[in-house]
Amino acid sequence: MYIPRQYIIDENNRRIGVQLDIDTFERIEEVLENHGLMLLMQVAADDESVELEEAKALYRAHQD
Template sequence: MLEIHKKILVDENQQPVAVQIPFDEFQRIEQIMENFGLAKLMDETEHDERLSGDAAREYYELLKANDVEG
């Protein structure tokens, strides 16, 4: 289990408003979240149609072109 060294920041009424953690721990949390998201996406698309390498590259280029226009 990942140990998180957190500092809880409170307002003038002693109500929690933010959490401060070391940057390296934040990076590990971020990596865990990205891995979880990728695994979830892989599970969700397990039965989707698979593209050949050339078709995948063409589709990717189309997505990039649409992103630039949009």
């Protein structure tokens, strides 16, 4: 996945930061959220069952 970026440099031309456009940032954010959801689903698959409210609470807790 190509990630367009612009570097922020200091007075010695050392890279100290990176700037992404909002579309790229949102795509990265979505990928990370989906990965976290997949991990939660794998953990839940090992359990016998998870009540709906408990699953919602787990999902909300892992969004931050």
